[in-house]
Structures are given as structure tokens and as C-alpha cells.
Amino acid sequence: MRPETVWPDSSFDCEGWRGEMASRIAGFDWSNTAMGPIDRWSKSLRAAVQLLLASPVPLVMLWGRPGTMIYNDAYAGFAAGRHPFLLGRPVEEGWPEIAAFNRNVVDTCLSGATLSYSDKRLTLHRNGQPEDVWMDLHYSPVAEDDGHPAGVLAVVVETTRKVLAEDKLLKLTQTLEERVAEAVSARVEAEERFRQVQKLEAIGNLTGGVAHDFNNVLQIISANLQLIELVTRDQPDLTRRLRVMSEAVTRGGKLAAQMLAFARRQPLNPAVVDAAKLFANICDFLQRALPESIKLKTSVSCGAWNLFVDRHQLENALLNLVINSRDAIHESGNILLEVENTTIGEENTSGLALPPGDYVKLVVTDDGAGMSDSVKARMFEPFYSTKAEGQGTGLGLSMVFGFVSQSAGCVDVQTQLGTGTSVALYFPRCTQTESMTADGARPRASSGGEVVLVVEDDAEVRLATIDMLAQLGYKVLSAQTAESALAVLQKHGNVDLLFSDVVMPGTLRASALAKIASAPPYNATVVFASGYTRDIIFHEGRLDEGVVLLKKPFTFDDLARTIRHALDARR
Ligand SMILES: Nc1ncnc2c1ncn2[C@@H]1O[C@H](COP(=O)(O)OP(=O)(O)OP(=O)(O)O)[C@@H](O)[C@H]1O
Ligand SMILES: [Mg+2]
Incomplete structure (x- = not known):
């Protein structure tokens, strides 16, 4: 009801x-x-x-x-x-x-x-x-x-619930859009990196092929030059021209070696290297390549791991980077060399094209001019250089890139115009100790303390030679010409070995200097360094018998062996 x-x-x-x-x-x-x-x-x-x-x-x-x-x-x-x-x-x-x-x-x-x-x-x-x-x-x-x-x-x-839900959805969509945009830009960057790698790969293949064939061509020219030299010894004009041609072949050979380095086809001789020790050893040498207005500092984190690389190529790479930094610094500035350990985790947030693992990171940082985006995009290309004609071949970074890649590492360059550049070389960690591999052990001067007088007019070759000999434990004196070498000889008297270039400017010839040095009262052993073949020098009668010749370009090990051998033979 x-x-x-x-x-x-x-x-x-x-x-x-x-x-x-x-x-x-x-x-x-x-x-x-x-x-x-x-x-x-x-x-x-x-x-x-x-x-x-x-x-x-x-x-x-x-x-x-x-x-x-x-x-x-x-x-x-x-x-x-x-x-x-x-x-x-x-x-x-x-x-x-x-x-x-x-x-x-x-x-x-x-x-x-x-x-x-x-x-x-x-x-x-x-x-x-x-x-x-x-x-x-x-x-x-x-x-x-x-x-x-x-x-x-x-x-x-x-409609409150509907409006709030729509609002939430909108916000979600917006953040989703942001997230998608982030993912897309990360992908674009990765693709760009991939394209760069592919480009360098393609140029590398081309360069490697060219360098290989070029080397063979040089070998033929060089062999025939030597044969011609044999029959033209009595024609000084022709001999001079042939020497110029030999020099050109040597230069070509160096170029081919650099191209091979970029193409990752150079023969490497890896050994266990203690980066901290290596830095300590080459620092003086690198500083000598710099004007006084540029300060070189090193920072080695304690307990830095070892790496397994070709020591000579690593030194060469560091020298290239330091020279690049020097060129990027206009008047005065700073270059910092660092060694530190770094680990790349499974998720690899570093953006580096490296598998997860432990790495040793060698960094060369300068406060120089820095690079524009367009220069950075091309810096590893062989023959790409912004330097004036004759100042740079554009092979420095190419070689560094090739060598580091061939050593299972990678190069990371951070640069900003007007602020500076930082080039980091990553190498896989090596758990062995330096003394454990025979390859890594450098032939050392057995007696130590022998005095070597280096005579070389080319400043870079001289510096490199002095450094190598110093590292081998010799006491090194140096001179730029045969005349100044004679003065050093007279002043120091106790030179054990004269290491001299064959052809030098000045009135005193290298052969005359060698004669004086090897005779009493000096009795020094003589080693000649030359880019020419042994035969011409012999046949031109410029060398006394028993004088040793080291062919340029020589490696650290060539030098070590030759000097040691020459000194030992004297006893
Ligand atoms: N530390 C740096 N600061 C600024 N620019 C640099 C630096 N390193 C390299 N570059 C730029 O990259 C270019 C390529 O360098 P790379 O070392 O390959 O050749 P290069 O120095 O010009 O010549 P080379 O090394 O053969 O003498 C340089 O010309 C320069 O423009
Ligand atoms: Mg360079």
C-alpha cells in the first residue's frame, strides 16, 4: 500500500x-x-x-x-x-x-x-x-x-570523472610523446654513429687496398732504383737524382704505413703495457715537442690497470694527440694526460661502441680552439686536415682511430669550439703483469750508463731518438750537425757510441766525423742511421768497415738491438 x-x-x-x-x-x-x-x-x-x-x-x-x-x-x-x-x-x-x-x-x-x-x-x-x-x-x-x-x-x-580521466590520458599522451621523441632522437643519434662507422669502414677498405698496392709499387720502384744505382755510381748527377727518388720512396712508404694503420691492417706487436709507467716515460719526450708556453700535466689514477697493445703505436698515437693539441692552442695553454680505469656495464649507458667489460682510458685534453661540428664529423677521415698546406697530412687521427680499433678499443672525442678538446682512448684491461710477457719486455742496456751521442739535423727524429735511447737506459748527448757533434765529443771525451745521420748540412761530413770519433783518443763505436740502402753508402766509400748502419725509419726495437749489438761487438 x-x-x-x-x-x-x-x-x-x-x-x-x-x-x-x-x-x-x-x-x-x-x-x-x-x-x-x-x-x-x-x-x-x-x-x-x-x-x-x-x-x-x-x-x-x-x-x-x-x-x-x-x-x-x-x-x-x-x-x-x-x-x-x-x-x-x-x-x-x-x-x-x-x-x-x-x-x-x-x-x-x-x-x-x-x-x-x-x-x-x-x-x-x-x-x-x-x-x-x-x-x-x-x-x-x-x-x-x-x-x-x-x-x-x-x-x-x-562529468567530473570523465574530464579527470581525459586529463590524465592527455598528460600520459604528452609524456608518451616526450618519451617517444626522446627514443626517436636516441635512435637518430645511434643511426648517425652507425653511418659514421660505416663510412670509416668503407674509406678504410679503400685506403687499405690502395696502400697495399701502393706499397707493392714502391717496392718495385725501390728495387729498380737500387739496381740503377749500382750501374751509375760514377755519375754524381744521376746519383743525386736517385737519392732524391729514394727519399720520395721512403716518404711514400711512410704514407702507406699510415694508411695501413687507419685501415687497421698494420702489423701490430702487442705486449702488456703499464700505462702509468708509459706515461712517466714519455712525458719528458712529449714536453720536448711543445713550446714552453704550453704546459703538459699528467694525472694517473692509482692502481691503473694494464693494457695489451703495441707500445710503439700507442706512443705514436699519444704523440699525435699531443701535437694536435699543441696545434689547437694558439699562444699558451694546457694539455692534460690522464689514465684511469673504467667499467662498461651490461646496459652500456656510455654510448660507446664497446662490449661490457673493464677498460683503461687514456685521455688527452687541451684548452685549445676546439672543433666545429663539421670538423668533428670528418676528423677521422684520412687526409682530412684543416691545417695549412704542408702543416698536416690529415692522417694523425686516422692512424689513432685505426690503431685503437685494431686493438679492440675505441676513441671518444668531446670537443667544443673555443673551449677545448678531449680525446679518450679506451683499451680493454689486461690482467697480466708487464713482466709476464717476453714480448713486452724491452731490451735494456745491460751495463747501463753508456754514453751515446746522437747527431741528427731533423729535430723530430733527433728528439724521438734521444727519448728512445734514454728509455733504454743510455746517457744521451745530442748535436744538430757534425761540427757541433765534434765539439761535444771534444768536451765530453767519454762517448761510447756515435749515432749519426749520414747526410747532414754543414762542411764536416758524417763520414769524417765518424773517422775522428772511432779513432783514439775517443774510440767510440759508430752507428749510422740512414734512409738509404746499405749498398750505396758502402759503395760510395763513405763508411769505414765495421761501422753499423740502421735503416730509417727504424723501430724502437731495431734501435735497441742495433745499439746493443754494436756496443757488445766492441768488447
Ligand atoms: N685537439 C684538437 N683540437 C682542435 N682540432 C683538432 C684537434 N685534433 C684534431 N683536430 C682537427 O682534426 C683535423 C684532423 O686531425 P689529424 O690529426 O687527423 O690531422 P692533422 O693534425 O691535420 O694532420 P697530421 O696529424 O697528419 O699532421 C685537424 O686538422 C684539426 O682540424
Ligand atoms: Mg694531427
Whole structure:
């Protein structure tokens, strides 16, 4: 049985007409509101309220100018803590926080117009706290029996959850876009690196092929030059020309060797190297290649691991890097040589093309001019140089790149225009100790302390030779010409070995110097260094018998062996 308080009094079985709001409306005293006592409601008002109660959509009617509120069960749910306070209340009192908004709604619709909002954001205090609420709102006038608009029917559909979800999705999409953009740019970088590697690989193959054939051609020229020399000994003019040609062949051979180094096809002689010791040994030598205005410092982290490389090539690579730094420093500046251990983990965040593992990192850093992006992109290309004609062949970094790659390492260059450059060479760690491999052990001067006088007019060759001999344990004196060498000989007297270039500027010939040095009171052993073949020098009669000749270019080991042998033979 239906309770008496239920409104409207209908025999039809509609859920809304039997719900909570139907009871509350029936039980409410409407006499002091704009709607007047319930039993005097017009047909239109009754019909509107009946429609409102029957609707499953949250509906509220604002009646008369005050906008007296009457609503259904669904709206009661929306009003939450404000329900049932709102029933029979003028709308501006019911929702004081949005009074102005509702005033406009009532005034607009009582004039016969409608209003619609989609996802309208309002701040409501439904449960005592301000909260942002989004709603779809549709307002339309409700007519009295006489046809005039007397109330406003409002459809209130809350969309807060949808709006917040969309917002979240949007943010997610944005961060997703950022993440995708990051991933794409990382990929582009990786592809660029890959292209660079491929380019160098292709140039390497080409260069290696050319160098190999070039070497064979040089070998033929050289062999034939020597044969011609045999038959033209008595024609000084021709001999001179042939010598120039031999020099050119030597230069070509050096070039081919550099190209082979870039192409990773040079024969390497790896040994266990203690980088810290190596630095200590070559530092003086490197400093000598620098003007006084450039300071060279070294920093070796303690406990630096060993590496397994061709020591001579490593020294050569470091020399190339230091020379590059020197050239990049205009007036004065600093070069720092560092050795440190580094480990590349499984996830390899370093960006280096190296498998995970332990590496020794040798770094040459300068505060010179730095490189532009375009120079950096081409720096490893053979014959790429920004230096003036004759100042650089553009093979320095190519050789370094080839040698390090061939040694299972990699080169990482960080550079900034105007700030400087840092070139890091990574080599795999070697767990053996330096003395464990016979190859790595350098032939040392057995007695030590023998005095060697180096005579060489080419400053770079002289410096390199002095350094190598010093490393071998000899006491080294040096001179630039035969005349100055004679002066040194006379002053020091106790020179054990004269190591001299064959052809030098000046009036005193090397052969004459050798004669003086090998005779009493000096009795020095003589070793000649020459880029020419042994035969010409013999046949030109410039060497005394028993004088040793070392062919240029010579390696550290060639030098060590020849000097030791010559000194031992004297005893
Ligand atoms: N430390 C550096 N600072 C600035 N630029 C550098 C540095 N190292 C190399 N470069 C740039 O890279 C180019 C290539 O270097 P690379 O050593 O291969 O050739 P090079 O020094 O010009 O000639 P070479 O070494 O054969 O005498 C250089 O010409 C220079 O422009
Ligand atoms: Mg260079």
C-alpha cells in the first residue's frame, strides 16, 4: 500500500513516483515558497514535477523568480551533503558559492531562452569542502498554465570523472610523446654513429687496398732504383737524382704505413703495457715537442690497470694527440694526460661502441680552439686536415682511430669550439703483469750508463731518438750537425757510441766525423742511421768497415738491438 505522504497521488507504478523525493515533496510545506501550497499547484507545475520525479537523469526545477528548488532522486545523489537542505530553498541560498551563475540561469530562462554548457567547471561545497566539479548543464523554461515561463528545468549530468580521466590520458599522451621523441632522437643519434662507422669502414677498405698496392709499387720502384744505382755510381748527377727518388720512396712508404694503420691492417706487436709507467716515460719526450708556453700535466689514477697493445703505436698515437693539441692552442695553454680505469656495464649507458667489460682510458685534453661540428664529423677521415698546406697530412687521427680499433678499443672525442678538446682512448684491461710477457719486455742496456751521442739535423727524429735511447737506459748527448757533434765529443771525451745521420748540412761530413770519433783518443763505436740502402753508402766509400748502419725509419726495437749489438761487438 502506498503511503499517504507520497506525491503525486498516482495509481501508475513509476519508480520515481514512489521514491525518496516523492515522499519528501509530499511531506514538505510549500506554502511559504514561490510554488505555494502543494494542493494549489497548477496543472503545469504538477505535470512538470511528475516528469522530473520519473526521470532517471538528475533534474532540478527552479521555480519562480527566487528559483525555489525541487528535484528528483538522481539529483539528490548529485547534491550529496547538500541534500535534503536544498529542497524548497531559493537557488541562491541553496548554492551560495555559485549564486551569480544561477541568478543568470533563472533570469535567462524566465525570459524564455535556454542555456547549455558542456563540461562546465564549477567549484561546489557539496560536502563542506570546495571541490572542482565538471558538468553538462542544460536549462530550459517550464511554462505555467497560461503559457508564460514560470520555472526552469535543469538537467545536471556530472562529468567530473570523465574530464579527470581525459586529463590524465592527455598528460600520459604528452609524456608518451616526450618519451617517444626522446627514443626517436636516441635512435637518430645511434643511426648517425652507425653511418659514421660505416663510412670509416668503407674509406678504410679503400685506403687499405690502395696502400697495399701502393706499397707493392714502391717496392718495385725501390728495387729498380737500387739496381740503377749500382750501374751509375760514377755519375754524381744521376746519383743525386736517385737519392732524391729514394727519399720520395721512403716518404711514400711512410704514407702507406699510415694508411695501413687507419685501415687497421698494420702489423701490430702487442705486449702488456703499464700505462702509468708509459706515461712517466714519455712525458719528458712529449714536453720536448711543445713550446714552453704550453704546459703538459699528467694525472694517473692509482692502481691503473694494464693494457695489451703495441707500445710503439700507442706512443705514436699519444704523440699525435699531443701535437694536435699543441696545434689547437694558439699562444699558451694546457694539455692534460690522464689514465684511469673504467667499467662498461651490461646496459652500456656510455654510448660507446664497446662490449661490457673493464677498460683503461687514456685521455688527452687541451684548452685549445676546439672543433666545429663539421670538423668533428670528418676528423677521422684520412687526409682530412684543416691545417695549412704542408702543416698536416690529415692522417694523425686516422692512424689513432685505426690503431685503437685494431686493438679492440675505441676513441671518444668531446670537443667544443673555443673551449677545448678531449680525446679518450679506451683499451680493454689486461690482467697480466708487464713482466709476464717476453714480448713486452724491452731490451735494456745491460751495463747501463753508456754514453751515446746522437747527431741528427731533423729535430723530430733527433728528439724521438734521444727519448728512445734514454728509455733504454743510455746517457744521451745530442748535436744538430757534425761540427757541433765534434765539439761535444771534444768536451765530453767519454762517448761510447756515435749515432749519426749520414747526410747532414754543414762542411764536416758524417763520414769524417765518424773517422775522428772511432779513432783514439775517443774510440767510440759508430752507428749510422740512414734512409738509404746499405749498398750505396758502402759503395760510395763513405763508411769505414765495421761501422753499423740502421735503416730509417727504424723501430724502437731495431734501435735497441742495433745499439746493443754494436756496443757488445766492441768488447
Ligand atoms: N685537439 C684538437 N683540437 C682542435 N682540432 C683538432 C684537434 N685534433 C684534431 N683536430 C682537427 O682534426 C683535423 C684532423 O686531425 P689529424 O690529426 O687527423 O690531422 P692533422 O693534425 O691535420 O694532420 P697530421 O696529424 O697528419 O699532421 C685537424 O686538422 C684539426 O682540424
Ligand atoms: Mg694531427
